[in-house]
Amino acid sequence: MKKVLIAALWLGAGVAQAAQIAMQDQSQLKVPGSQATPVFVPPAESELPDNAFGQMVRQGHALFVDTRRLMPEAVGNGMNCSNCHLDQGRMAHSAPLWGAYPMYPAYRKKNDKVNTYAERIQGCFQFSMNGKPPAADSPQMTALSVYAYWLATGTRTGVETPGRGYPEVPQPKDGYDFKRGEQVYNEQCAICHGGKGEGQKVAGEYVMPPLWGRDAYNWGAGMHRINTAASFIKHNMPLGKPGSLSDQQAWDVAAWINRHERPQDPRLVEGSIEKTRVKFHANDGVNLYGQKVEGVLIGQGTGG
Incomplete structure (x- = not known):
């Protein structure tokens, strides 16, 4: 990363x-x-x-x-x-x-x-x-x-080509830990994505993407799933060193990133986080939308 x-x-x-x-x-x-x-x-x-x-x-x-x-x-x-x-x-x-x-x-x-x-x-x-x-x-x-x-020139229609997608990284038996994830983030990710997940800009344009906040992916994006983010991280980050993080580190840092607020899910149901959670997030992988973390409801959106 x-x-x-x-x-x-x-x-x-x-x-x-x-x-x-x-x-x-x-x-x-x-x-x-x-x-x-x-x-x-x-x-x-x-x-x-x-x-x-x-x-x-x-x-x-x-x-x-x-x-x-x-x-x-x-x-x-x-x-x-x-x-x-x-x-x-x-x-x-x-x-x-x-x-x-x-x-x-x-x-x-x-x-x-x-x-x-x-x-x-x-x-x-x-x-x-x-x-x-x-x-x-x-x-x-x-x-x-x-x-x-x-x-895709040369591939076969309807036949899955090896290397497609983000290979699954099974959830560690002890789950994930925010504190460990924060440490991984500070050591491996913050240098590019900023200490507050804000990304990096040069001449007003992002050269490293933000990971949370108003300019990040929203709560409806596939990357908000901790399991999806962990798979991407494990197999692609840090850039140039894919696979250097353990499965546990990938899950921990994915959880840390996705416990932060980001733009609201555009499918918001009747203005209700709970109704949106039940309809779109309850069975959508491992995610924090609509849950409380340290007493704070996740999924309120950045308002931006």
């Missing part, structure tokens, strides 16, 4: 039929197997053709790595797409685009519907970016989708 912190239900009578079909739930992905370098290697930029397609891929790449500056109308915090999908969406075990694109359309438990790839990106804008999702047929969405399509 020294550089950046920081991934099929049918209608009517079809529901019963869907229950008998193994449908991949994209909202809490589990990636089996080892973490050896995957066989698949996405294409290099030098392979891009000098035509309209190549230009569109380059546009998508620019939006992906500089999202906040190029799409201010859609991004409501200090994040770029590349903050969660490292190495410009190429890195294995960091939810690479080449692992995601070929698996859509797919059912997601998060919104209880079959999502297109465009809808999946829209969810990222709504939650991880705390913003306003661009229209599915907008030029920006088209460019982002084309970039992901190009990175």
Whole structure:
């Protein structure tokens, strides 16, 4: 974390039929197997053709790595797409685009519907970016989708490629500890993300993303789950030293980060944290939304 912190239900009578079909739930992905370098290697930029397609891929790449500056109308915090999908969406075990694109359309438990790839990106804008999702047929969405399509060149549709997602890190038998997590954060993360999770800016632009506060991902983002954040941290942080933290350290620091306030879940039900917790968070991995920690209710939002 020294550089950046920081991934099929049918209608009517079809529901019963869907229950008998193994449908991949994209909202809490589990990636089996080892973490050896995957066989698949996405294409290099030098392979891009000098035509309209190549230009569109380059546009998508620019939006992906500089999202906040190029799409201010859609991004409501200090994040770029590349903050969660490292190495410009190429890195294995960091939810690479080449692992995601070929698996859509797919059912997601998060919104209880079959999502297109465009809808999946829209969810990222709504939650991880705390913003306003661009229209599915907008030029920006088209460019982002084309970039992901190009990175997936050579993969097989509907077949999970090794290296996809954030590999699961089982919860330690003793759970997590905030105090230990704070120590890990101060020693491994604060140098880049700030002592108060505020991130780092250069010339007014974030170069290291905030992890909590008004410019971080909101309470609806997948990263608010302690188990998801622990998996990302374990396999990607500190930057350049993936796997250097133990499972326990990853869970502890993920819990410490996610006990802090951030923008409210945009799905807030009738202004009620408890109703929102029951509907969206009670069965959504390990999270603190709507719980009290040291007498303070978590999930009130930053108001920003």
